Each structure stands twice: as C-alpha cells, then as structure tokens.
Amino acid sequence: EVQLVESGGGLVQPGGSLRLSCVGSGFTFSNYYMNWVRQAPGKGLEWVANINQDGSAYSYVDSVKGRFTISRDNAENSLFLQMNSLRAEDTAVYYCGRDQRWNHDYWGQGTLVTVSS
C-alpha cells in the first residue's frame, strides 16, 4: 500500500524557519518526482515545489523562491521542504504528493504550518 506521511509542521514566528518531512512507503521512492502542495485556511490548493527522481532538478512557485528549498534522500525514502524567512501568508496545510509523470496519484494527509507571533 502506497503511503506518504508528512511531519514537521507547527507554530513559528514570522521570519523563522521550519523543515517539513515526508516519508514514502509501499513504492520505489526513487522512481518518482515528488511535489509539495499547500492550502491556506479556507483557500484553494497551491502547487509549491517539485523535485525529480535523483534530486538534480527542482522548481518552485515564485512566492517561495529564495526562501524554500526542496530536497530528498532516496536512501531514506524521504522528501523535505526547508522553509526560511517564513511569512504569515505561508500559513497552510502542506501536502506531499507523488508524481508519476503528469499523474499525481498519491498524497499524504498534510501537516499544518502556522506563522504567527
């Protein structure tokens, strides 16, 4: 059974940092692109970042460029999102998802990030 489990969310002050993790199981993690998607309270979904199978290529939405870094450890079946210089507008549930080349087929249950003083 494919599973994706996010962790690392919590309350952080504006300007602070947080590192999200996502562990995959039930599939060959290194074969897939991986994505982070977020949803602010009461708002729609927003694609945030993705990374290719070996971690050599990645993309970000403009609003997080220079502040967020996506990475992966295939030996640990893990995906990460390092979030720096956090702003109130980064408050959201963050989901990790598997991307089987244009087919977003499995997502985690999400982890909540709250940026507030």
Next chain:
Amino acid sequence: QTVVTQEPSLTVSPGGTVTLTCASSTGAVTSGYYPNWFQQKPGQAPRPLIYSTSNKHSWTPARFSGSLLGGKAALTLSGVQPEDEAEYYCLLYYGGAQPWVFGGGTRLTVL
C-alpha cells in the same frame, strides 16, 4: 502570471449530470497540459480522480469522466450522488520554471 479558471460554484440535483471546466489564461487547454482533477471534502486531503485529461485511477467511480471541451479541460459527473458534494480542483502542466498550476476550485452542491 498564469491563471487557471474554474467555475466558483455549481449546483446539481441528485441523479443529474454536471460538467466542471478548467480554462487557462494562456489559451486553449490541450492534452499537453496533462489535466489532473481532484476532489476534496472538508477536513480531508485532496483525492485524485483523473489524470492526463481522461484517465481514471483504480478508485475513481465510473460516473466521473474527464475530457477536453471547447478549449478547456472538463470533468463530467453523470448520475450524481449526494456524496459527490465537494470542492473540485484541476491542475494543469505548463513545464518550465513553474510547471504546475491549480485552478481556484469549484464548489459542487448536490441539492
């Protein structure tokens, strides 16, 4: 900035048929945008329904179908059930520096 537009809300009667659409500010949506569709109910993670325009996941009910319609991606629900009441999102592929963009979502009410 690329914008993907969906109907904000739609209402359908149980047993009826409804089509949700997904338009791109860049022009007509084609198969090369690999449209994905997701269903989300309150307090739950999004659930994938359709990928690459019209392909269903193993868990996607048969009453859901995807297509291209009039330059847009479309999700059609035939024989709507009360449990189909949810928010529906499309996701389009643009490649480049920001490869994926979600639509704003359609709130479907079954009434």
